[in-house]
Amino acid sequence: MSPRRARRMDPPGKGRRGDPVRPLDGVLRGMERVEDWPDGEWKVRMVSGAGTDKLYRCPGCEHEIRPGLPHIVSWPNWTGGEEERRHWHTACWRKRADRGPGRSRY
Secondary structure (H helix, E strand, O other): OOOOOOOOOOOOOEOHHHOEOOOOHHHHHOOEEEEEEOOEEEEEEEEOOOOOOOOEEOOOOOOEEOOOOOEEEEEEOOOOHHHHOEEEOHHHHHHHHHOOOOOOOO
16 A cells, blocks of 8 residues: 655645635535536526525425425526526426426426
8 A cells, every 4th residue: 555645734725736715605505507408408506405594486396495405496597597596396306307298397
């Protein structure tokens, strides 16, 4: 087994190579990603629910998403799509393409 290499300690407030450390705001709020589905591209963000105090209604199952419950926020990936943001249960978001006829997919 090879020995571990000693690593240089970075000064406080600096990352590797001396770069300033970025604040964790984006990580704590959730990182957005783009998902490609048959009905188009969607920006999706995981929400931990820890900082939420509002009640949302999931468009997939029409049930409430209570404060503190982890869930997903999605919106269309086009200019102005942020106005179409919706809060989904994680399982409802994954299964939305499997819904039968007569149910809205958004």
